[in-house]
Amino acid sequence: MLAVDARGLVKFYGTAPALRGCDLAVAAGERVALLGPNGAGKTTLLKVLATLVRPSSGALRLLGIDALRSPSLVRARIGVLAHETYLYRDLTAAENLRLYAQLYGLDAVEERVAAMLARVGLTDRAHYRVGTLSRGQQQRLALARALLHTPALLLLDEPDTGLDEPGQALLADIVRASGAAVVLATHALERALALADRVVLLAAGRVIHTARTAELDLATLREVYGTAAPVRA
Amino acid sequence: MPEHDAPRAAAGALGHYARQLVALVAKDLRLETRRRETIVGVLVFVLLVLALFQFALDLERDTARRLVPGLLWITFLFAGLLTLGRTFAAERDQGTLDGLLLAPLDRSVLYLAKVVATVVIMGLVELVALPVFAAVFDVPLLTPGVLFTVLLGTVGFAAAGTLFAALATQTRARDVLLPLLLLPLLVPLLIAAARATDDLLAGAATPVTAPWWELLAGLDALFLGVAVLLFEALLEE
Numbered sequence: 001m002l003a004v005d006a007r008g009l010v011k012f013y014g015t016a017p018a019l020r021g022c023d024l025a026v027a028a029g030e031r032v033a034l035l036g037p038n039g040a041g042k043t044t045l046l047k048v049l050a051t052l053v054r055p056s057s058g059a060l061r062l063l064g065i066d067a068l069r070s071p072s073l074v075r076a077r078i079g080v081l082a083h084e085t086y087l088y089r090d091l092t093a094a095e096n097l098r099l100y101a102q103l104y105g106l107d108a109v110e111e112r113v114a115a116m117l118a119r120v121g122l123t124d125r126a127h128y129r130v131g132t133l134s135r136g137q138q139q140r141l142a143l144a145r146a147l148l149h150t151p152a153l154l155l156l157d158e159p160d161t162g163l164d165e166p167g168q169a170l171l172a173d174i175v176r177a178s179g180a181a182v183v184l185a186t187h188a189l190e191r192a193l194a195l196a197d198r199v200v201l202l203a204a205g206r207v208i209h210t211a212r213t214a215e216l217d218l219a220t221l222r223e224v225y226g227t228a229a230p231v232r233a
Numbered sequence: 234m235p236e237h238d239a240p241r242a243a244a245g246a247l248g249h250y251a252r253q254l255v256a257l258v259a260k261d262l263r264l265e266t267r268r269r270e271t272i273v274g275v276l277v278f279v280l281l282v283l284a285l286f287q288f289a290l291d292l293e294r295d296t297a298r299r300l301v302p303g304l305l306w307i308t309f310l311f312a313g314l315l316t317l318g319r320t321f322a323a324e325r326d327q328g329t330l331d332g333l334l335l336a337p338l339d340r341s342v343l344y345l346a347k348v349v350a351t352v353v354i355m356g357l358v359e360l361v362a363l364p365v366f367a368a369v370f371d372v373p374l375l376t377p378g379v380l381f382t383v384l385l386g387t388v389g390f391a392a393a394g395t396l397f398a399a400l401a402t403q404t405r406a407r408d409v410l411l412p413l414l415l416l417p418l419l420v421p422l423l424i425a426a427a428r429a430t431d432d433l434l435a436g437a438a439t440p441v442t443a444p445w446w447e448l449l450a451g452l453d454a455l456f457l458g459v460a461v462l463l464f465e466a467l468l469e470e
Contacts, residue, residue: 091260100336
């Protein structure tokens with residue numbers, strides 16, 4: 001079963017096209033990096049996969065479920081980490097995770113919250129309000145929020161935002177260990193090579209190139225990436 | 234699923250729905266107790282309006298009794314607009330609305346939680362404002378009948394207002410749009426609430442007021458029902 005099976009996704013914002021017939025297939029447990037210049041459609045594609053944005057046309061199955069017909073079923077099984085942390089600044093770290101655990105209908109909430117805080121190295125910040133945490137600590141907490149319900153599909157949009165080197169390493173470790181299928185949108189080519197099994201290059205709302213990272217080095221990836229910039233509809 | 238398991242599954246889903254609702258209401262009330270930006274601001278607004286009415290109108294007792302229902306409900310209406318203005322704007326400004334939309338929630342839970350939180354916050358403001366109104370204008374507002382009318386009116390206001398607040402928050406002109414959309418819709422609610430309050434202040438027995446209460450309850454049910462049906466479509470981007 002594919003974790004992501006997107007076919008012919010089209011998305012218009014008003015009259016402006018953001019996706020123009022985008023196809024993407026991601027196997028269970030596979031990690032795919034979405035690359036492309038600004039405006040290529042990476043964030044829109046991730047929002048469509050996250051069921052936050054409904055495509056104008058196209059078909060989307062996530063984890064075997066028709067995501068356009070049953071988005072709520074899909075939401076229970078995907079985790080999203082983006083620039084925005086989706087955390088309440090005036091709630092503590094533990095209160096934020098507890099809230100999301102309740103919304104996802106998880107059991108053993110306290111144990112799960114404590115375990116996730118420990119996993120991201122924030123046990124000693126459990127009772128601090130999020131607004132008092134550094135940006136990097138907030139991003140770690142957002143990672144804990146995204147993984148709290150053990151998702152089978154992780155959608156990461158520039159997940160390194162605000163993270164220092166140890167934080168980035170922790171993120172990579174946790175994502176690898178999760179065993180989830182991953183779709184990662186990033187501009188950091190080194191990060192894509194290190195974390196992903198496959199890179200997918202987007203330009204002007206379409207997939208224009210795909211390659212396995214095992215067959216790529218950074219120089220080749222830079223060269224391929226450079227081809228995306230001049231692409232116009 | 235075997236047929237005999239269906240009621241159990243339905244009960245489980247209902248329990249999950251209720252737990253999500255409680256979690257969201259508790260979150261909103263906890264945030265309000267920490268920020269105190271809505272309740273304090275709205276309360277100060279209500280007391281200021283009250284003082285302005287008193288200075289501007291300088292009412293005799295008999296005149297006051299006739300005008301207080303209208304003054305009271307117009308004050309609550311504008312105070313409510315201030316409360317609603319923050320309901321979804323804070324979520325959108327902090328980027329937390331997407332976090333909620335990513336969760337496997339029936340969208341109606343999100344709507345109902347905002348309605349309940351708005352009723353609680355407005356109710357607290359009203360509980361402070363009513364005795365002050367009663368003392369300043371020397372009218373008996375702290376009676377079960379008036380309190381019941383205020384509850385019905387507040388629920389209707391929150392039910393319609395939460396839907397329009399969600400709509401307005403998606404626009405740049407949300408502060409202007411919300412009253413423009415909401416106030417015309419609330420005219421029947423305002424009339425019923427003010428007339429019920431007027432009857433009660435005139436010493437009317439419940440049977441005289443009952444039709445206004447029935448109208449208020451009907452409007453509450455109508456606003457809640459329509460909003461629950463429309464809310465998901467409204468949040469679709």
